[in-house]
Amino acid sequence: MTTAAERPARPDETTVAAVVAALAERFGNRLVTSQAVREQHGHTLTWIPNQPPDAVVFPESTEEVAEIVRLCAAHRMPVIPFGTGTSLEGHVNAPYGGVSIDMSRMKRIVAVHAEDLDCTVEAGVTRKELNEHLRDQGLFFPIDPGADASLGGMAATRASGTNAVRYGTMKDNVLALTVVTPAGEIVKTSTRARKTSAGYDLTRLYVGSEGTLGVITEVTLKLSGIPEAVSAGVCPFPSVKAACDTVIATIQMGLPVARIELLDEVMIRGVNLHAKLGLQETPMLFVEFHGTEAGVKEQAERFGEIAAEFEGGAFDWATQPEDRSRLWQARHDAYWAALALRPGARSVATDVCVPISRLAECVDETKRDIEASGLISPIAGHVGDGNFHCQPLLDLDNADEVERVKGFIDRLVRRAIAMGGTCTGEHGVGQKKMVYLVEEHGAPALEVMHTLKAALDPLNIMNPGKTLPPRA
Amino acid sequence: MTTAAERPARPDETTVAAVVAALAERFGNRLVTSQAVREQHGHTLTWIPNQPPDAVVFPESTEEVAEIVRLCAAHRMPVIPFGTGTSLEGHVNAPYGGVSIDMSRMKRIVAVHAEDLDCTVEAGVTRKELNEHLRDQGLFFPIDPGADASLGGMAATRASGTNAVRYGTMKDNVLALTVVTPAGEIVKTSTRARKTSAGYDLTRLYVGSEGTLGVITEVTLKLSGIPEAVSAGVCPFPSVKAACDTVIATIQMGLPVARIELLDEVMIRGVNLHAKLGLQETPMLFVEFHGTEAGVKEQAERFGEIAAEFEGGAFDWATQPEDRSRLWQARHDAYWAALALRPGARSVATDVCVPISRLAECVDETKRDIEASGLISPIAGHVGDGNFHCQPLLDLDNADEVERVKGFIDRLVRRAIAMGGTCTGEHGVGQKKMVYLVEEHGAPALEVMHTLKAALDPLNIMNPGKTLPPRA
Secondary structure, X not given: OOOOOOOOOOOOHHHHHHHHHHHHXXXXXXXXXXXXXXXXXXXXXXXXXXXXXXXXXXXXXXXXXXXXXXXXXXXXXXXXXXXXXXXXXXXXXXXXXXXXXXXXXXXXXXXXXXXXXXXXXXXXXXXXHHHHHHXXXXXEOOOOOOOOOEHHHHHHOOOOOOOHHHXXXXXXXXXXXXXXXXXXXXXXXXXXXXOOOOOOOHHHHHOOOOOOOOEEXXXXXXXXXXXXXXXXXXXXXXXXXXXXXXXXXXXXXXXOOOEEEEEXXXXXXXXXXXXXXXXXXXXXXXXXXXXOHXXXXXXXXXXHHHHHHOOOOOOEEEOOHHHHHHHHHHHHOHHHHHHOXXXXXXXXXXXXXXXXXXXXXXXXXXXXXXXXOOOOXXXXXXXXXXXXXXXXXEOOOOHHHHHHHHXXXXXXXXXXXXXXXXXXXXXXXXXXXXXXXXXXXXXXXXXXXXHHHXXXXXXXXXXXXXXXXXXX | OOXXXXXXXXXXXXXXXXXXXXXXXXXXXXXXXXXXXHHHHOOOOOOOOOOOOOEEEOOOOHHHHHXXXXXXXXXXXXXXXXXXXXXXXXXXXXXXXXXEEEHHHOOOEEXXXXXXXXXXXXXXXXXXXXXXXXXXXXXXXXXXXXXXXXXXHHHHOOOOOOOHHHHOXXXXXEEEEEEEOOOOOEEEOOOOOOOOOOXXXXXXXXXXXXXXXXEXXXXXXXXXXXXXXXXXXXXXXXXXXXXXXXXXXXXHOOOOOOEEEEEOHHHHHXXXXXXXXXXXXOOEEEXXXXXXXXXXHHHHHHHHHHHHHXXXXXXXXXXXXXXXXXXXXXXXXXXXXXXXXXXXXXXXXXXXXXXXXXXXXXXXXXHHHHHHOOOXXXXXXXXXXXXXXXXXXEOOOOHHHHHHHHHHHHHHHHHHHHOOOEOOOOXXXXXXXXXXXXXXXXXXXXXXXHHHHHHHOOOOOEOOOOOOOOOO
16 A cells, blocks of 8 residues: 555556456356446436446445455556446546446445434435335435435535535534445444544545545434424515525524525426426525424514515415425426426536525526526526526537537636635536636645545545546 | 654754744744743643643744744644643643644634624634624624633534534534645635535544644634524433433434533532532533524423423523523533532543433443542533533542542543443543544544544644554
């Protein structure tokens, strides 16, 4: 573990053949090298071409993952952890080849400690699978990215979703991780204690590290009680600015909204097409309150007063659980809804996050930019945190269109950073946003990140070509 | 930056003289070498002897801190960051000599962004100074360790306090830091965005690193709105177990208490003596609710019902702000109150944290151990998080007593770890708890921490002899 190899290299054919043979012997038909499966594991929801791994292996335990990583390390073979493949910035592509470790067979719910409001699951369990398992116990896990992602993948990308404004992100809801290091050691990052000051925060070191520092194999999560009362609804606004100003006032007033989501009029049109809803095609806020009956009622009333000040229209409350489910399903399906706006087109979803005082301005400028660029790009956002998504639709075979979209996203990111924000609030860096890290963090901070990477993965085998741009 | 020096060494006299001369020339009377000031900066609230630094310097800016650290690095001179000196586990002692960087002249409130509920302050600002500054704006910073500690020191020890059950710890409330690295570079760890997935979480890397990875010079913090309504009170219980069971039920029910503090009957006796209160000398819960008038009323009623189930006595509500202040001041002064139980004695305060389901059992066993050990050791705790403090009183000149206290704390820590907890919930590791890190985290995790330390501080000049035990 003494050689530093900062520039990754694609292993030669002999190396690949040796690793594949060894894995095939050990894992039998849980080692797959068919073109289709390899391409599926290198897929990307960006304009970056598919870069398939050399092989895909399906471990069933932390020990098996450690075995795989040790074998790869011995051959300096890249390792790409793979959850459900729903990441949006090119996290699972394999630009240097290597072995994709598909966690989909690691589905054990290891333990649920209802009395401590926590649980431990293997990394391949998805958020919906966990919530299905928890339902009978009156508990739920609140973090909900659009996709039914794996909890290991969600930890790796520091994911969040619609509930983050109240419940936090993966950073806040992971108590501990089991991680296989690039040398194949098994590390437990922390205990189940709710808080600790016992040494460096290894949990947060790996949360958001996108598989570049190790493979997350188990996740210990905080759980929440299913709220006694829930109230949700949608409210139309005359402009995106009016909706954003409502959000800003709500947050500043300290109203404990559980969810507050913006969908612009373009996204609403997509939602109507996709989910057969008849929403008014104007900017909308989808909101939800969690608490006691009395508390929820009080919060909803206050929110109504704030919305009215900013010319919000009549609130449409979904009081029945089925109505609420339909509403939030429509919101979660925004990715697919957007595609309905231009049949046959692909979309590249991306996100930024700014201090909430700059939200209205940032969304407004972005909408003007979309218009000036001649793009269709619906906007949806977890605006209670200042976080929003743009989803430009494009024909990936039309070079001019791809360039226009690239230019638009570049300006979007630079706009957010210039406003004191970040190039990504929740999607992560992957391949696509590496180029912005120096601009956002500055060279000294990036050098610290490079130092961490070089120290923890001296052979640079863990998901090479992601997260950090090449060292200056 | 290529030489690794894992074992720290005390610099020789020539080196010390050279560094002191250079600092004196640069900083004039802001460089102090008097015995009294050196001893004050090496003081410890443990049984470990005072180990004074060679000199104390009082910088007034981040750039000055960087200059000092660069000078020290050039001479391989240890650097010990110093806030208010209220840490409890020997964090500021200087076992290898070196330069103590006293942050008390870095008191600027750099910016308050009321509209974004955040602020940036220099590391020497204390929590009470910040709250004094914020009061007019209807905002407050909720983290409240017992002492009026500096916010830089609180970040460095991952501090929390009575509000953590609702508002989180420093881990959750620091948005970004400015840190001077061991090479004297200035790093900004993040932006003011509420959430980000843009690279490794450098903020959480430095929060809790106890000055061993760099010097925190500025802190960007989340702020909270001063709640519209507050309701607080005390409730007596027949036993510590009954009080803990009440806490467990409260948390499991999801009641959003802002504070829920246990004081055992010994601590209550101290509080009565110190604060001239007439509380019933039995285990007590101090609780507080934050919210709207209606919300707080509802929460208090529910809590009363739960307490009654566990034989809690009549609730004494403090409805006036002055009464509440008096109550919480008494709680915050527990350290001093404990000393009132044995005039002339010293105390060594320590803390552990366990999953809340084990809290009653852990506190109960600990109380039996105190009795069996023939010690006076009041207990107070932020029990909503499973975190509690023991404060054995002792005569530091009585070797037998010191040994008995050491044995008691050793058993306390091992008991907490065996119950799935941590050797410290909020005080930190310092000098005194290094020995428990392997037991708590396991050798592979500790090796990752050592790798981080060696990579980021290759000369081992940053607060050597703290946090991590010598490498295996």
